[in-house]
Amino acid sequence: MKYISTRSGAPDLAFDDVLLAGLARDGGLYVPESWPQFSENDIRDLRGLNYQELAIRIMLPFLGDTIPDDDFANIVNDAYAQFDHPQIAPTKQLGDDLWVAELFHGPTLAFKDYSLQVVVRLFDYVLKKRGERVTIVGATSGDTGSAAIEACKDRDAIEIFILHPKGRVSNVQRRQMTTVLSANVHNIAVDGTFDDCQDMVKSLFGDEGFRDTHNLSAVNSINWARIMAQIVYYFWAAIELGAPDKKFVFAVPTGNFGNVYAGYAAKQMGLPIEKFIVASNENDILTRFFESGTMSMKPVVPTLSPSMDIQISSNFERLLFDRYDRDGKAVAKALDEFRRTQSIEFGQGRWQAMLEDFEGYRVSNDETKAAIRNVYEATGELFDPHSIIGVVAGQQFAVASDVIKIALATAHPAKFPTAVEEASGVHPELPAHLTNLFERKERLDELPNDLNLVSNFIAGKLAERKAA
Numbered sequence: 001m002k003y004i005s006t007r008s009g010a011p012d013l014a015f016d017d018v019l020l021a022g023l024a025r026d027g028g029l030y031v032p033e034s035w036p037q038f039s040e041n042d043i044r045d046l047r048g049l050n051y052q053e054l055a056i057r058i059m060l061p062f063l064g065d066t067i068p069d070d071d072f073a074n075i076v077n078d079a080y081a082q083f084d085h086p087q088i089a090p091t092k093q094l095g096d097d098l099w100v101a102e103l104f105h106g107p108t109l110a111f112k113d114y115s116l117q118v119v120v121r122l123f124d125y126v127l128k129k130r131g132e133r134v135t136i137v138g139a140t141s142g143d144t145g146s147a148a149i150e151a152c153k154d155r156d157a158i159e160i161f162i163l164h165p166k167g168r169v170s171n172v173q174r175r176q177m178t179t180v181l182s183a184n185v186h187n188i189a190v191d192g193t194f195d196d197c198q199d200m201v202k203s204l205f206g207d208e209g210f211r212d213t214h215n216l217s218a219v220n221s222i223n224w225a226r227i228m229a230q231i232v233y234y235f236w237a238a239i240e241l242g243a244p245d246k247k248f249v250f251a252v253p254t255g256n257f258g259n260v261y262a263g264y265a266a267k268q269m270g271l272p273i274e275k276f277i278v279a280s281n282e283n284d285i286l287t288r289f290f291e292s293g294t295m296s297m298k299p300v301v302p303t304l305s306p307s308m309d310i311q312i313s314s315n316f317e318r319l320l321f322d323r324y325d326r327d328g329k330a331v332a333k334a335l336d337e338f339r340r341t342q343s344i345e346f347g348q349g350r351w352q353a354m355l356e357d358f359e360g361y362r363v364s365n366d367e368t369k370a371a372i373r374n375v376y377e378a379t380g381e382l383f384d385p386h387s388i389i390g391v392v393a394g395q396q397f398a399v400a401s402d403v404i405k406i407a408l409a410t411a412h413p414a415k416f417p418t419a420v421e422e423a424s425g426v427h428p429e430l431p432a433h434l435t436n437l438f439e440r441k442e443r444l445d446e447l448p449n450d451l452n453l454v455s456n457f458i459a460g461k462l463a464e465r466k467a468a
């Protein structure tokens, strides 16, 4: 299995190199050269497997011969060992034709655990084989940082530095990061905004000397291996509910388009999915695009679902690559125009082709709060402000009688207790493994919003760790 860049200007790579590279050298994203195929009978053969067994079967074709089967099986089994539900991603019925797939049973209560727990172990495995170490540096508004830290803690080949905006992440999110006391984990609270943090991370990666000296790396949502691990729960949920003999519609709370693109990949592999509802909050660039055929940028506004507060969805480029018939030069040209003019049409034919697979839906802050309350009163189920957006999008979508709608619940309600309690009057309880979160010791360093101080701090810590 070879991987190719969506801008056709970088070398083709094997899985292990794509894993460590993240972004392609031409600025593009890596995608597999072809999709592994699962026929109806192949899908029937997957029935009865547990989540880990299914995950191995779905992901193995993507690895080529880069990782021995047994080692990969150990990695997958270890990755999901600490999830707090035996089914890992249980499905629950919410209405006549609407189901929910719960993707919040990992250590940090959001779906990012499902990919990062696998991807970071793969990183560690490949690095150790090569005798290399990396420094992962990232900025977070909450969810990604905690999931990355939890996955990276105590891994031999990895140091991790996560910048978060001081006082601007929820107490639960902060504590999920700062109570991880492993020596290779470094939390930096920056006196600034999330954008300040992100700009500093970009500058650190842009500084070639710093990047090469410390072997900087990222595990952000454009990493192919994260998409790969997310394909699994689409197969899992659909098979649980009758695939390949039923058809499905998935409603997906969307930010960077990584999660819903993994669903699109599952469809290319043979899973019978009729449509994806791309559900957004008031940051609705994708919804406006699917409605109008024009993609145009707008400033980000803060909402109740911060992990979906994005201006541009980076993984959308992977879909564009297919709609441009895998002509990377044409993709690069279109994206360049978009960057210059902040607005673009990709052509009527391409837009129509995308509408075959996708439809957009937008949920405002007021609708989010009302829906958390209404769904709780009607069903007894409490949803967080991200998941409820998928539920609302799923509820409004009409389907034929042989089609099952599945909304992805991307975070546990206790991860966003303030918003949930304000909307519903109910305080969502943390799951058992986190009940003492507020008694745990925290460790973090506070730094001013100053690139030099932050880079010196990172270099200093790395020197200390090397000496130890």
Ligand SMILES: *Cc1c(COP(=O)(O)O)cnc(C)c1O
Pocket (backbone or CB within 6 Å): 110, 111, 112, 143, 144, 221, 253, 254, 255, 256, 257, 258, 259, 260, 307, 308, 386, 387, 410, 411
């Ligand atoms: C990251 C995140 C999303 C958005 O997912 P994308 O893959 O970026 O589209 C939605 N909900 C939650 C809770 C998240 O953490």
